[in-house]
Amino acid sequence: MKELRYSTKAKKDLKKYRNNPRKMEKLYQVLYMLINDIQVPETFQPHQLIGQYKGCLECHIEPDFCSFG
Secondary structure (H helix, E strand, C coil), X not given: CCCCCCCHHHHHHHHHHCCCXXXXXXXXXXXXXXXXXXXXXXXXXXXXXXXXXXXXXXXXXXXXXXXXX
């Protein structure tokens, strides 16, 4: 099982979007896939990070939505 870690920025962004059920549903869908080792579909543009964040995954849920690594 993978460990999910939220940055301070991600936590602040979540507060902004918690009243938008459509965005939160997409977020929970991706988190479910990550936790259960299910491959994230290409529609979310998943990719591995490099450098300081090597070993972390980033995906893009929507253009104006926060990213998680």
